[in-house]
Amino acid sequence: xxxxxxxxxxxxxxxxxxxxxxxxxxxxxxxxxxxxxxxxxxxxxxxxxxxxxxxxxxxxxxxxxxxxxxxxxxxxxxxxxxxxxxxxxxxxxxxxxxxxxxxxxxxxxxxxxxxxxxxxxxxxxxxxxxxxxxxxxxxxxxxxxxxxxxxxxxxxxxxxxxxxxxxxxxxxxxxxxxxxxxxxxxxxxxxxxxxxxxxxxxxxxxxxxxxxxxxxxxxxxxxxxxxxxxxxxxxxxxxxxxxxxxxxxxxxxxxxxxxxxxxxxxxxxxxxxxxxxxxxxxxxxxxxxxxxxxxxxxxxxxxxxxxxxxxxxxxxxxxxxxxxxxxxxxxxxxxxxxxxxxxxxxxxxxxxxxxxxxxxxxxxxxxxxxxxxxxxxxxxxxxxxxxxxxxxxxxxxxxxxxxxxxxxxxxxxxxxxxxxxxxxxxxx
Numbered sequence: 001x002x003x004x005x006x007x008x009x010x011x012x013x014x015x016x017x018x019x020x021x022x023x024x025x026x027x028x029x030x031x032x033x034x035x036x037x038x039x040x041x042x043x044x045x046x047x048x049x050x051x052x053x054x055x056x057x058x059x060x061x062x063x064x065x066x067x068x069x070x071x072x073x074x075x076x077x078x079x080x081x082x083x084x085x086x087x088x089x090x091x092x093x094x095x096x097x098x099x100x101x102x103x104x105x106x107x108x109x110x111x112x113x114x115x116x117x118x119x120x121x122x123x124x125x126x127x128x129x130x131x132x133x134x135x136x137x138x139x140x141x142x143x144x145x146x147x148x149x150x151x152x153x154x155x156x157x158x159x160x161x162x163x164x165x166x167x168x169x170x171x172x173x174x175x176x177x178x179x180x181x182x183x184x185x186x187x188x189x190x191x192x193x194x195x196x197x198x199x200x201x202x203x204x205x206x207x208x209x210x211x212x213x214x215x216x217x218x219x220x221x222x223x224x225x226x227x228x229x230x231x232x233x234x235x236x237x238x239x240x241x242x243x244x245x246x247x248x249x250x251x252x253x254x255x256x257x258x259x260x261x262x263x264x265x266x267x268x269x270x271x272x273x274x275x276x277x278x279x280x281x282x283x284x285x286x287x288x289x290x291x292x293x294x295x296x297x298x299x300x301x302x303x304x305x306x307x308x309x310x311x312x313x314x315x316x317x318x319x320x321x322x323x324x325x326x327x328x329x330x331x332x333x334x335x336x337x338x339x340x341x342x343x344x345x346x347x348x349x350x351x352x353x354x355x356x357x358x359x360x361x362x363x364x365x366x367x368x369x370x371x372x373x374x375x376x377x378x379x380x381x382x383x384x385x386x387x388x389x390x391x392x393x394x395x396x397x398x399x400x401x402x403x404x405x406x407x408x409x410x411x412x413x414x415x416x417x418x419x420x421x422x423x424x425x426x427x428x
Contacts, residue, residue, distance in 0.1 A: 327369070
């Protein structure tokens with residue numbers, strides 16, 4: 001049966017109503033199908049359900065703006081679409097990583113889930129197809145400029161705003177180039193398209209057909225109210241992982257030691273990390289990740305940042321500093337070439353250095369240690385072959401730049417040495 005409801009703003013209950021004492025303006029009046037009335041306290045109404053109940057949002061707001069006349073001279077039923085950029089809608093990704101418990105210590109699996117929080121400050125909207133862009137779209141330069149169709153600014157104000165964005169973009173690029181080029185959470189974008197009635201099933205579960213710089217997370221039939229925040233799940237997968245101890249050797253430390261401008265560092269910083277492969281159908285965008293342990297108790301472990309990861313690529317997340325794994329860098333000059341040379345009006349002299357990286361494992365089990373080192377100069381004579389050795393060089397560089405990676409297994413209470421020879425051209 002259908003029920004009509006009306007809110008009573010000022011009704012004083014009497015003894016004939018046989019209702020508990022309530023405050024003024026706290027009653028809801030229901031009209032039943034037999035034309036009777038039923039009054040209930042508003043606090044007693046928890047929900048109203050019905051097959052024909054619908055929520056309607058006002059989507060169109062009329063005001064003075066640009067008028068466009070569209071005339072279709074063909075016999076087709078094509079429609080016209082006008083697009084513009086505006087403030088007020090974006091999305092924020094995040095991850096939750098759960099280290100699953102297992103009775104067999106050799107079986108290591110984790111559960112990784114991703115979600116998107118949609119932030120809408122524009123208007124009430126019902127979007128048939130909502131796309132969240134993964135990547136770095138080039139919209140940061142004029143992000144603060146409102147489209148002149150809706151801004152109402154005159155020509156001078158609009159051009160002045162464009163000029164100001166040019167200045168701000170140039171200054172920010174030189175002041176903080178790392179943040180300008182990073183896959184930051186602040187650059188996430190969201191777009192919507194025209195309604196499509198061909199496929200109403202869930203999207204995002206199909207693998208990408210090609211490789212591109214921008215990828216999309218697609219959601220269907222999204223109802224967003226103004227000032228509303230909506231959380232949408234992206235994926236939830238269970239994948240194997242392995243424990244890895246990561247160490248990154250700072251290039252500046254080795255140069256300071258070489259030039260004797262600073263004290264020798266005792267040990268490098270080592271992090272206990274989990275390493276896993278992206279076997280999902282999605283590109284993983286850069287976002288914070290919360291790490292917990294156990295399926296039931298969900299014990300909090302820490303928080304880190306999961307970086308942009310392509311499908312089939314490897315990602316790792318830091319858990320905690322590893323104090324039982326020690327990595328130490330030591331370099332000594334073994335020979336100096338007296339011959340000097342000049343490059344770009346700068347005089348150089350070549351030093352031959354013998355380098356050694358000591359890795360000590362004080363744990364009661366064998367561990368995998370991944371070492372990343374950035375070293376300047378000509379490298380060679382590795383005692384342990386690196387997993388990767390990427391070299392960047394140029395005619396205007398006195399020393400090539402090596403990005404070197406080792407991944408070694410270190411047994412319990414074992415000390416390993418990685419030896420190499422480095423030829424470095426120093427200024428004189």
